[in-house]
Amino acid sequence: MxxxxxxxxxxxxxxxxxxxxxxxLPRVVRGMKAANVKDPNQSCGLGWSFEQATLRNPDGPALLQGDVLLTYAQVNQWANRIAHHLSAQGIRKGDVVAVFIENRPELLVTILAVAKAGAISALLNTSQTRDTLVHSLNLVTPAAIIVGEELVPAFSAVRERVALEPARAWFVADQDTYRHPGNAPDGFINLMAAIVDSPADNPVTSQQIFFDDPCFYIYTSGTTGLPKAGVFKHGRWMRSSASFGMIALNMGPDDIVYCTLPLYHATGLCVCWGSAISGASGFAIRRKFSASQFWNDVRKYRATTLGYVGELCRYLVDQPSSVDDNRHRVTKMIGNGLRPGAWAEFKTRFAVDHICELYAASDGNIGFxxxxxxxxxxxxxxxxxxxxxxxxxxxxxxxxxxxxxxxxxxxxxxxxxxxxxxxxxxxxxxxxxxxxxxxxxxxxxxxxxxxxxxxxxxxxxxxxxxxxxxxxDTYRWKGENVSTTEVENILLQHPNISEAVAYGVEVHNTNGRAGMAAITPAESLATLDFSELLAFAREQMPAYAVPLFLRVKVKMETTGTFKYQKTRLKDEGFDPGKTGDDPIYAWLPGTHTYVQVTEQVLAEIYDGKHRY
The missing domain is CATH 2.30.38.10 (Luciferase; Domain 3)
Structure with a gap:
């Protein structure tokens, strides 16, 4: 307090x-006008706003990654070819196209093309596999799917369980496909090779999109366990991109946003990319966040603006200090989850003038x-x-x-x-x-x-x-929402576990909450093989959802209405001094099993010896 x-x-x-x-003030007034599209007959949305940015800054950098640099005109024409091809293949306004590609220019160009065609991108979380992936796909009954080469194994493993026509599975090679389309495996159509002869002009469909039309489905962790698909409409895209890009950040053609956040989430896609498009600014991305390469990338792309989540900032603060820490062009950053403890340290050490912390739920109706x-x-x-x-x-x-x-x-x-x-x-x-x-x-x-x-x-x-x-029933860890019910359901599939309750606990000096599960063995503690149990959890769920702590209970206490007493479990956490006869186990970073938490292990965790 x-x-x-x-x-x-x-x-x-x-x-x-x-x-x-x-x-x-003048900027705020302009931004509010751009954000609040009221006329039901006014063209708007992702495709429309990208075309406007292209008119303002055709030769400016639009997408950057590694050695790839594409201008607004190049990206717009590339997306147009894909949009024309999708329309020619029968993709109509309101159809759902599942998109399953990791962070790279092809992902954004594909999403842009789907939007221009009037269809809806279902933005699959790239760490999903098996039942969760099947659920996410079948939830939105896609008319087609576009899969990156890097995720073909994950999709192929569940393909038989998803109702999709074989001719509607497009493939995108894992390389610079703007210049080299690559080759598709059997059972897929090579999207970038198929569009070679498509027209490059803006499709008429991108003018026929209005504020109430859905733009994408963004998945959020459902409290019932499996993901829910939140609807993100084109009107909301206008509100988000103008509010953050114009009003909050005052983006312009000389700005470049550097974003290492996953682009299937709203912070990376709608806030960071939306802000860049709003200013006709550059958008530099990375496949996966790297603390050691972060500032080198920032300097290489000459970035002025950062996209962040709190955990990312903590990793950067934890890096050894360097004389180069404040040698960059960054003046502003936008994101969420930066805790008061790290705020001042980050701002001072890295000399970032404006931290534009925001709050927004991808499935909600409010943004701060x-x-x-x-x-x-x-x-x-x-x-x-x-x-x-x-x-x-x-x-x-x-x-x-x-x-x-x-x-x-x-x-x-x-x-x-x-x-x-x-x-x-x-x-x-x-x-x-x-x-x-x-x-x-x-x-x-x-x-x-x-x-x-x-x-x-x-x-x-x-x-x-x-x-x-x-x-x-969700908590946040590593910038991802973790559904406790989903974790519980997976643990209950293990033959030696009869009951499981998952929850998030605070670990000193980390953002969000680390996963913990109270489990009751089917027979006895002696029957649990902790390295096998960890291997099982790591195989069945995304890395961020694997519980870091286990509490083994002979019997689970419940309330009068048979609800588990999660509040008490959370309060007692992973301190063996508070958990009575229940032994506590921890998965320490870099190891392959759970070890019992003794007073010494607990002291090491509190002292930050183990970096989570």
Whole structure:
């Protein structure tokens, strides 16, 4: 709570910002106009805004990776060829095209082409395999799929379980396919070879897209276990790209964004790439984040702007100091999850002037951004929001005797609720029942409707908020949402485990929460082979979801309604001094088994000897 007091924004702090507010006002007005497309007959969206950026800066860099540099004109024409080809193959407005490619220019060009054709990209998480991948594909009944060579094995393993015509499986070689299309394996059509004779002019379909048309499906961890597909509409693309690119960052053709975040998530795709397109700026990407190469890349691409999540910043701060730490052109960064503890250190050491921390849920209807460059805040939102009192155990908002919810006082933490109205519509999920679950009715007055974000925030004054934590059955680790139910279901498939409860626990000096599971052996502790159990978990689930800690329980305590007592398990964490007779095991970095946590191992974890 001490942070809430230190970070409260005062009148004096606001007055010092007046000159910068006055300077930003014309830009904010322009940005709000660009963000709020009201006319149902006005062309808009991803394809349209990329074409506008191409008119402004045709020869400027649009996409950079390694030695590949493509201008706006080149990327636009490449995407046009793909869009014309997709349309010629019968892909129509509203069809779903699953896209399964790792971070590289081909991924973005493909997404752009699908949008120009009027279809919807289903952005598959590239670390998904097996049942989760099958679920994600069948959830959206795709008309086609475009697979990168690097993910062909993962797709081929489940292909028989997905209803897709063989002629609708396109392949993209893992190389610079702008110049060399490569060769497709049997059973796939080589997309980049097939488009050679397609026209390069803007397709008429990109003019026939309006604010209410879906642009992509972005998968979020469902509290029921398997991913949900959130609908992201073209109108929301306009709001996101103008709000962050024009209003928050003031992007222009001389800017270059460096982004190492996965582009199947909204932060990388909509916030970072959207900001670049909004300014007709360059967008430099990397296959996977590398702490040791990060600043070298920044210098190589002459980046002015960074995309981040909190964990990424912590990894960079953990790197040995160098005289080159502040030798770069970066003046601003945008992202989320930077904790107050690392904020000042990052800003000072790497000499980044503006940390534009934001808050937005890809499946929600609200966005905050730190436009005024205060410290330790997600900034303010132009939408209507409230922080409501909630029940600590159930995570549900509390209602008074009259049935209404109570707003918390300034400085207190509360559950963030975002008002659903014309200015902030809720696009929801592909599953209407899942959407209904997150909509609250009659919240503060009869007839009002609010989106329940499931996140705890604190009001620090002048419309500014601070992110506190997320509720519910997901937690965040390594920049990814982890579904506890999904982890539990996989552990329960192991023959020697009869019960499993997964939850996130805090590890000192890390962002987010590390995975922990309480398990009950089917027979006895002696039957558990911990290296085999770890190998099983690593094979069945993405790396970020594998539990780092295990608590072995003879019997699982439940509530009167047979719910597991997760709150207590979370509070006791992985300290054997608090867990009674239950032994605790940890997977230490660089090892291949779980080892028992002794006082010494616990002290090593607390002292940061093991870097998670």
């Amino acid at each position: 001490s942070h809430a007091l230190n970070d409260t924004i005062t009148w004096g702090m606001m007055l010092r910002k007046l000159p910068s507010i006055a300077k930003a 951004s730190n436009i005024l460059n205060f410290d330790n805040t997600v900034g303010f939102s132009l939408m209507t929001w409230e922080l409501a009192a909630y029940d600590h155990d159930s995570g549900q908002p509390l209602r008074d005797a009259r049935g209404f919810m109570r707003k918390v006082a300034r400085g207190e933490q509360g559950l963030l609720l975002a008002k659903i109205d014309d200015k902030a519509p809720l696009d929801g999920y592909t599953d209407a029942q899942k959407t209904a679950k997150v909509v609250l009715q009659d919240v503060f007055v009869k007839g009002d409707r609010y989106f329940n974000t499931g996140d705890l925030l604190r009001n620090i004054g002048f419309g500014h908020a601070q992110f506190v934590d997320r509720l519910g």
